[in-house]
Amino acid sequence: MSETERIRVLVAKPGLDGHDRGARVVANALRDAGMEVIYAGLQQSPQMVVNAAIQEDVDVVALSILSGAHMTLFPRVLQLLREQGAGDILVTGGGIMSADDMAELQRQGTGRLFGPGTSLQEAIGYIRAEVEQRRAQRG
Amino acid sequence: MAKTNDGLDAARRHKAAVESAKTRTADFTTLSGERVDSLYTPSDIADVDYERDLGVPGEYPFTRGPYPNMYRGRMWTMRQFSGFGTAHESNQRYKYLLSQGGTGLSVAFDLPTLMGLDPDDERAEGEVGRCGVSIASLRDMETLFDGIDLGSISTSMTINGPAAIIWAFYIAAAEKQGTQRQKLRGTLQNDILKEYIAQKEFIYPPSPSMRLVVDTIEFATREMPLFHPVSISGYHIREAGSTAVQELAFTLADGFGYVEASLARGLDIDEFAPRLSFFFNAHSDFFEEICKYRAARRIWARHMREHYGAKHENSWRLRFHTQTAGCSLTAQQPENNIVRVALQALSGVLGGTQSLHTNAMDETLALPTDKAAKIALRTQQVIAHETGVTNVVDPLGGSYFVEAMTTRMEQQAEEYFRKIEGLGGVVAATEAGFQQREIGRAAYRYQKELEARQKIMVGVNECIEPEEDVAIPLLKIDMSTERHCRAAVADVRRGRDSKRVERCLRELKDAARGETNLMPTLLECAHAYVTVGEAAAAMVDVFGAYREPAVF
Numbered sequence: 001m002s003e004t005e006r007i008r009v010l011v012a013k014p015g016l017d018g019h020d021r022g023a024r025v026v027a028n029a030l031r032d033a034g035m036e037v038i039y040a041g042l043q044q045s046p047q048m049v050v051n052a053a054i055q056e057d058v059d060v061v062a063l064s065i066l067s068g069a070h071m072t073l074f075p076r077v078l079q080l081l082r083e084q085g086a087g088d089i090l091v092t093g094g095g096i097m098s099a100d101d102m103a104e105l106q107r108q109g110t111g112r113l114f115g116p117g118t119s120l121q122e123a124i125g126y127i128r129a130e131v132e133q134r135r136a137q138r139g
Numbered sequence: 140m141a142k143t144n145d146g147l148d149a150a151r152r153h154k155a156a157v158e159s160a161k162t163r164t165a166d167f168t169t170l171s172g173e174r175v176d177s178l179y180t181p182s183d184i185a186d187v188d189y190e191r192d193l194g195v196p197g198e199y200p201f202t203r204g205p206y207p208n209m210y211r212g213r214m215w216t217m218r219q220f221s222g223f224g225t226a227h228e229s230n231q232r233y234k235y236l237l238s239q240g241g242t243g244l245s246v247a248f249d250l251p252t253l254m255g256l257d258p259d260d261e262r263a264e265g266e267v268g269r270c271g272v273s274i275a276s277l278r279d280m281e282t283l284f285d286g287i288d289l290g291s292i293s294t295s296m297t298i299n300g301p302a303a304i305i306w307a308f309y310i311a312a313a314e315k316q317g318t319q320r321q322k323l324r325g326t327l328q329n330d331i332l333k334e335y336i337a338q339k340e341f342i343y344p345p346s347p348s349m350r351l352v353v354d355t356i357e358f359a360t361r362e363m364p365l366f367h368p369v370s371i372s373g374y375h376i377r378e379a380g381s382t383a384v385q386e387l388a389f390t391l392a393d394g395f396g397y398v399e400a401s402l403a404r405g406l407d408i409d410e411f412a413p414r415l416s417f418f419f420n421a422h423s424d425f426f427e428e429i430c431k432y433r434a435a436r437r438i439w440a441r442h443m444r445e446h447y448g449a450k451h452e453n454s455w456r457l458r459f460h461t462q463t464a465g466c467s468l469t470a471q472q473p474e475n476n477i478v479r480v481a482l483q484a485l486s487g488v489l490g491g492t493q494s495l496h497t498n499a500m501d502e503t504l505a506l507p508t509d510k511a512a513k514i515a516l517r518t519q520q521v522i523a524h525e526t527g528v529t530n531v532v533d534p535l536g537g538s539y540f541v542e543a544m545t546t547r548m549e550q551q552a553e554e555y556f557r558k559i560e561g562l563g564g565v566v567a568a569t570e571a572g573f574q575q576r577e578i579g580r581a582a583y584r585y586q587k588e589l590e591a592r593q594k595i596m597v598g599v600n601e602c603i604e605p606e607e608d609v610a611i612p613l614l615k616i617d618m619s620t621e622r623h624c625r626a627a628v629a630d631v632r633r634g635r636d637s638k639r640v641e642r643c644l645r646e647l648k649d650a651a652r653g654e655t656n657l658m659p660t661l662l663e664c665a666h667a668y669v670t671v672g673e674a675a676a677a678m679v680d681v682f683g684a685y686r687e688p689a690v691f
Contacts, residue, residue, distance in 0.1 A: 011691070016250040016266050018339025021380045021466075021582050027691040028583045041689025042339055045262070067250050068505075068616065072265025098504055098613050116470040116503045117599040120590055 007131050008058040012040035012049050014077065017067035022094060026062065029120040030127070046076035054086050059131045063093035070097050070105065078109045088138070090130055094118060146180030146539075153178045166593045170424035171382035172584070173547075179539035187542050192437070196491075196532045198452075200440040202433050202545065203533040204491040205456045210529035216494035217519045218295060218460065222247035222272035223506050224620045225627075226282035229272040233287060235509070239516060245295040245496065246283070247271035248305070255301040255342045255675025258624035268620035270506065271297075275628040276670045280308040281315060289313040293324035295370070295460070295494075300342035302329035303351050304674045307661035310363075326367040326416060326460075329355055332393040332565060333372050336574045337379040339687065342675055345566050347682035351657065352397060353404050358658040360411045369397055370418045370460065376574075377420035378466045380582020383427045384548055386420060388555035389574050391438055395556075396565035398447055408447055412454035419492075421483040422464040428483070429535060430544040432459065432490030438549055461487035462496040468503045471598035473611055476500035481518045488522055489535055495519055505613040572690065579691065628670060635668040643667045644677045651681040 011027045013020055020042060031037045038056045040049065053061050061081075065073055074091065081087055087109075094114035097105075102113045112126055157177055168174050176183075187193070196204030206212055219236055222229045233244050248271040251263035257275050258267045267273050274280055284294075289312065298305045306327055310320050331348040334341045341348065352369060359368040373390035381389065394415060401411050417435065421428055439457035443449040463483040468476045480497050487495055497515040499507030507515070523529060535541045562568040569575075588594040595601045643664045650660045664674050 016254050016256075016262065016340075018334075018341075019378075020339055021378070024579050024691040025380070025583050025586050028579075029586070037691075039689050039691045042687065067266055068269030069250075069265035096503065096505065099609065116468075117596070119600070120586060 006034065006036045007060065007127065008036040008038070008056065009060040009062055009127065010038045010040060010049070010053050010056055010058045011062045011064070012044045012052070013042045013065075014044050014046060014049055014063055014073045015065060015067055015069045016043060017065060017069070018042055019066045020064070022066070023064035026064070026094070026120070026123065029124060030062075033124045033128075035127070046073060046080055049077055050080040050084060050086070053081065053089055054084055058089060059134070060090045060092060060127055062127075063091070065093065065095040065097075068096065070095055071101060074105045074110055075108055088134060090127070090134065092127065092130075094123075144181065145185060146182035149180045150178070150182050153180070166588075169383070169427045170422060170594070171384060171427060171581075172588075173382075173384075173427070175540075175544070179543050181539060183539050183543040184546070187546060192546070193536060193542075199444065199455055201436040201456055203536050205436065205458050205493070207532075209491060209532040210488075210523075211532075214523055214529065215488065215492055216243045216293070217516060217523075218243040218245045218494045218496055219512060219516055220245040220247050220295075220297065220462065220496045221507075221512065223249075223270075223614070224268040224272065224616055225623055226272055226274060226279040228268075228620075230283050230285055230287070233283075236512075236516070237287070237292075239513065240520070243293045243295065243494065244287075246297065248296075248298055249273045250340075252305070252671060253298060253300065253340045255304070255671055257628050257670050257672030258621065259628055260672055265621070267624050269616055273620070273624045274305065274308065274671065275624065276631050276668050277308050277311050277315075277665050278631045278668060279627070280312040284312055284316070288318070289316055290318035290322050293326075295326040295328075297328045299328055299331055299334050299338075300340055300348070301671055301675050302327050302331075303355050303657060303661055304664070304671050306355060306368075307658065307665040308671075311662060311665035320363055322365065323363060324365040326370050327355065328370045328372060328418070330369055330372045330393060330418075332396055332569060333375050333390070335569045335685075335687070336376060336389060336393075337381075337578065338375040341685050343678065343682040344685045345570060347651075347678075348685075349396075349400050349566065353400050353406075354656045354658055356397070356401050356411050356414070357404060357406060357656055359414055360406060367414050367416045370416050371397065372418040374418050374420045374462050376578065377422060377464065379578050380466075380585060381578040382581050383422065383424070383431050384551045385555070385574075385577055385581060387431050387435055387438075387548060388552035389578075390417065390419070391435065391442075391552060392556055392559050392565045392568075394439065395442060398443075399564070402447070408443075408449045409451040409454050412443060412447075412449050413451065413456075416493075417457055417459035419459050419461055419487075420464050421461045421487040423467045423479060423483060425482060425486050426541060426544060428486040429490045430541055430548050432461075432487070432492070433533075433536075433541070433545045434548040434552065435459070436491070437545070438552055458493045460494040460496070461490075461492040463487070463498045465498055465502060468498060468500070469596060469598050470503040470609065471607060472604060473500045473503065473609060475598055476503075477514060477518065480515060481522070484518060485522055485526070485528065488528055491533060501611055501613060504609070504611075506616070508612055508614050510612075572688070575690075631668055631670065639667045640669055640673070643669050644673060647674060647677045648681055651678050
């Protein structure tokens, strides 16, 4: 994979939460920043997210969860990705999460997680840097 | 130049004066991006006819308020939306709120309930009791209101997709308490159109969903004279990122949609229209919000009388609930949210709201703690009892700026109504994703304005405290709630008459295939302890499930 290859991101709303303002704004911003965005939309089970991530060969899975189910859904996605040999995909996201919960999820293997008030530039910059680093590590 | 009293001369003098004056480099638009002038004079309201466009409060077109003496007659209802965890836990919170001077209950359901799923459905995993209370059957509804006399309070229920099912649970719970349904007071949100447009908690496709809404309107009209079966909601449209005008226009267009669907059922407009109520957002642009509420009353009155031919004043009178804007709150320096909420709440009161929910400062991080919820309620009490704003009706009426902006927002809403009509009406426009695209564009534009610091959020892109440690206590909901609710619903299934349940579900499907009102059948289901998941699934078998196209 060359460094100039466009970053591919799957943006999805796992679980039952329908509040998609954040996910859609981020999807627009990542696309405008030159990334390839696949928007899976609402009511995606962890299995559906993982299937789409593998099928679309993405670098990043970006999940938006505002319903409080993040401590169930993020670990499930991480686990399924690892089981399918796709543990190298960056799992990041945002929503209504306490700092304690974010720290615990990162300990379990997510990338950075973002709360309300995050600037788009910060999220874009993070994804770009993280994907480049992971690509470099893979060689 | 001769001095005149029409304000034209004043406007000219002002324009000349500010041309040579120093002007800050700042964005002088409203939160919604509308340009406003630096001064308004009588020339800006030359087209406003006092009697035609304003009148007196309590009279057509109700611009100045739905009732003659407003808060002198009756204070707004301080209605704090709450609910979490198990029915028992929420019951405790409701008793606490009532003991603290709350005057109405407002039930928040968890996502599985909102989506018509039982807590032991695999799709519900991790979501049970998180953002509201889990109500799986009549049993939970009985627990939720244990020790609270449903004949003496009014209850608002924020439920949409499965609203008819949950309403049946509520009516059944009251009947088991010994209260007749005729005496029940309250409001169902039951606004399915805004779910497709904004909040995205739908179960069935739009057409059968509209039939269910009309079933509830018809049932309320016949049997429950004190209950409001639909609360036509702009709140979620705004939270999804719309502008103030979009909130105004799309909400009222949804209202017209319900009116037209009810008329098509053969209902008499003056029998059902008085029981429709509204629910608006109170965002941070103070005057824009006040004008939005005033414009809403005038538009509704005019359309109901002129277009739909309603004869009774009560059909023209728009009444609304207000909630402060969750999306305006910041996770950074959360205590600042108390101030935002107070100002937003004040705009709702100056705009003439009938009931109000004030958000708690910690809601960008979790459900509110008791302390944060209490401060939010106290904020309303300070406005009600200390500021003096309740003394005079529509105190900003007659302001050149307020009247000019009220009129402009009405005109902009009318443009949207024409566009929606051109797309074949509100259901067709929604199915085509028109409102969704408009809102999505507005949300993205606002976010870019924040990034460019054209728009400022204190603590987010200005007045930042980089090393801030957010140290406020947060409410935690652990997995024991989910385990408890799963066990409880299994217990309900074991304890009921399964033959009766099967018969009820069969009758429900038959009724769904036909054209009769589904409420009586759903009440039978409720009394038989059919669960929300079973009833919703039976209707999905007939109506199908809706999935929206994934576009951004």
